[in-house]
Amino acid sequence: MSISVTTISKAFGSQKALSDLSFDIKKGEVVGFLGPNGAGKSTLMKILTTYMKADEGQAMVNGYDVATQARAVQTSLGYLPEHNPLYPELYVKEYLAYQADVYRVPKERIAAVILQTGLQPESHKPIGQLSKGYRQRVGLAAALLHDPDVLILDEPTTGLDPNQLLEIRKLIREIGQTKTILLSTHIMKEVEAVCDRVLIINKGVLVADKKLADLREEKEQVIEVEFDYRVEEILLQKLPSVAKVKNTVGFVYEITFTTRTDMRPVVFDFAHDHQLKTLQLSRKNKNLESLFTELTR
Numbered sequence: 001m002s003i004s005v006t007t008i009s010k011a012f013g014s015q016k017a018l019s020d021l022s023f024d025i026k027k028g029e030v031v032g033f034l035g036p037n038g039a040g041k042s043t044l045m046k047i048l049t050t051y052m053k054a055d056e057g058q059a060m061v062n063g064y065d066v067a068t069q070a071r072a073v074q075t076s077l078g079y080l081p082e083h084n085p086l087y088p089e090l091y092v093k094e095y096l097a098y099q100a101d102v103y104r105v106p107k108e109r110i111a112a113v114i115l116q117t118g119l120q121p122e123s124h125k126p127i128g129q130l131s132k133g134y135r136q137r138v139g140l141a142a143a144l145l146h147d148p149d150v151l152i153l154d155e156p157t158t159g160l161d162p163n164q165l166l167e168i169r170k171l172i173r174e175i176g177q178t179k180t181i182l183l184s185t186h187i188m189k190e191v192e193a194v195c196d197r198v199l200i201i202n203k204g205v206l207v208a209d210k211k212l213a214d215l216r217e218e219k220e221q222v223i224e225v226e227f228d229y230r231v232e233e234i235l236l237q238k239l240p241s242v243a244k245v246k247n248t249v250g251f252v253y254e255i256t257f258t259t260r261t262d263m264r265p266v267v268f269d270f271a272h273d274h275q276l277k278t279l280q281l282s283r284k285n286k287n288l289e290s291l292f293t294e295l296t297r
Helices: 041-048 070-076 092-103 108-116 132-144 162-175 188-194 212-216 264-273 286-296
Strands: 003-012 015-025 030-034 056-061 077-080 150-154 180-185 197-202 205-211 221-227 242-249 252-257 278-284
Touching: 003 041, 015 041, 015 056, 015 205, 030 041, 030 188, 041 056, 041 150, 041 180, 070 077, 077 132, 092 108, 092 132, 108 132, 132 150, 132 162, 162 180, 162 188, 180 188, 188 278, 188 286, 197 212, 197 286, 205 212, 205 286, 212 286, 221 264, 264 278
Parallel strands: 030 180, 030 197, 077 150, 150 180
Antiparallel strands: 003 015, 003 056, 197 205, 221 252, 221 278, 242 252
C-alpha cells in the first residue's frame, strides 16, 4: 500500500479532530478526501506528512511509519499544503535550486519539473510576480523535485480563477498517471474531475469510501449548463428523457435526464439550434452530492 491509516485519532484539548480513522490507498490511485470545513482533513494530512503526531493509531507511507521513520517518509512523498509557502523575492529557478539542495537531488531535475508543470513561460520571473495559478505550479514543481511516489495535495485549487482551475486539474490528472495522489478538498467537482475514488470524513470520522465509477452507475444524470441568455424552461423540458428542469441562478440551469447516456451533446446541440452560447456545460454526479449531503449534514 502507498498509504495505510489504521485507527488514527487526534485531539486538541477536549476537541476530537480525528477518531479511529482507517483506510488504505493502493499504488497509482488518485483519491479525493472530501469533508466540510473543520472535518479533520488538514489534521490527517499533517500527520501523514510528519508535521504532527497522532495520539493513537498508526499511519504508513510507502511502508514507512510516519511516527518513527519521519525522514524516510519525507523523502518518499511530495506535499503541497493549503497555504503554499513560497519566497516571493526569489526567482522560480532560484527557489527550485534551493529546494533541490534541501532534497539533495541533481540540478537537472529543475528543468524536468519546470517542463512537467508548464512553468517555462514564467520561470525567469520572481515568484512574487506570478499569478496564483503559476504559484501553485511552483509548489507542485517543488513537491515533485525529488520524484516521490506519493503526492499529498491540500486544497490545491483554492482561490484560482476558472482558467487556472482547469489548468491545475489537467496537471494533477497527468501527474496521477504515474503517482499515488491524496487530494484534500471540500469541492465535489474537484473530486469528479480528477479522482478515481473518494473518502468522505465528517467530524473526524470516515463516513464513506467509494469508487467514483460505482457512484456514476445511476439511472439519472444532472447536466448543469449556463447559457448567455435566459431560456424558457418549457423548451428545455422538450429535450429527450428530461425528468426535471431547474433554473438555479441567472442563466444557469440544472436538467435532470432519466438515462445513462451522456446528454451533454444534446444540450450543446439545443444551444446551437436556438443560437445560444454555452458558457459552461458539465455533468454533475448526483449520487456523490446526495451522499455527501446525507453523511455530513
